[in-house]
Amino acid sequence: MNTTFLTRKSPYGLEKIDAHSAFSNDFQISVHEPITNESAMEIIELLLVFQKNDPKRRIDLFISSPRGSIAAGFMIKGVVDILLNPIRTIACGSPTSMGAVLAIILSKDRYALPYTRFMLHQPMMEDFSGQTSDFLIYAKEMENQKKLINxxxxxxSSLSEMEINALCDRDSWINVDQAIEMGFISNILQKGDLYESE
Structure with missing residues (x-):
């Protein structure tokens, strides 16, 4: 992907800054790739740098991740749970699987951009090879992860355990109005909401 550069004034004249750095300067993180150990660590590093720079400033997580590792997702969740900064999640595009889960469970301050669609389902079994006894152990661990996520x-949310289990049993697509009704997000961002005064 090509890097976009912005030109802006500084005390030393005009300077070029890449769009990613400008985004980070506003305490914003884009979570748009599959959630892997590598991408999770990049997000965690930014979160910790932000906390060090200003532990009271809100951090915005823009989440459109299409899928990801459960373990990597819970790495992010674990850090967010102990972070001093308030977190706001903003779902955009089509966060699915672990991306959709993170958009819902990372904060109580949850929003979405217009036209966002979420997709939830039960954990998928990754490639596995081994003995039958190992398979049974792995299957039990997957069931434990499913219970934790649900x-x-x-x-x-405002849903019961039975409703969550039914919703996540197969691929379920949810639009923003349904997400609000289910209690997964607070509201849809409107004009002026993104940089409202805190």
Missing amino acids: RLLMEN
Whole structure:
């Protein structure tokens, strides 16, 4: 992907800055790739740098990730849970699987851009090879992860355990109005909401 550069005035004259750095300067993080250990660590590093620079300033996470590792997703969740900064999640595009879960469980301050669609489902079994006994152990761990994710989704929604289980049993697409009704997000961002005074 090509890097976009912006030109802006500084005390030393005009300077060029890449768009990613400008985004980070506003305490904003884009979570748009699949959630892997590598991408999770990049997000975590930014979160910790932001906390060091200003532990009271709100951090915006723009989440459109299409999928990801459960373990990597919970790395992010674990850091967010102990972070001093308030977190606001802004779902955009089509966050799916672990991306959709993170958009829902990382904060109580949750929004979406217009036209966003979420997709939830139960954890997928990744490539596995081994003995039958190992497969059974792996399957049990997947069931435990499923229960944890469903519990967190229930705690961050207005849905019952039975409703969450039914929703996540197969691929379920949810538009922003449904997400608001289910309690997954607070509202849709409107004009002027993004940089409102805090």
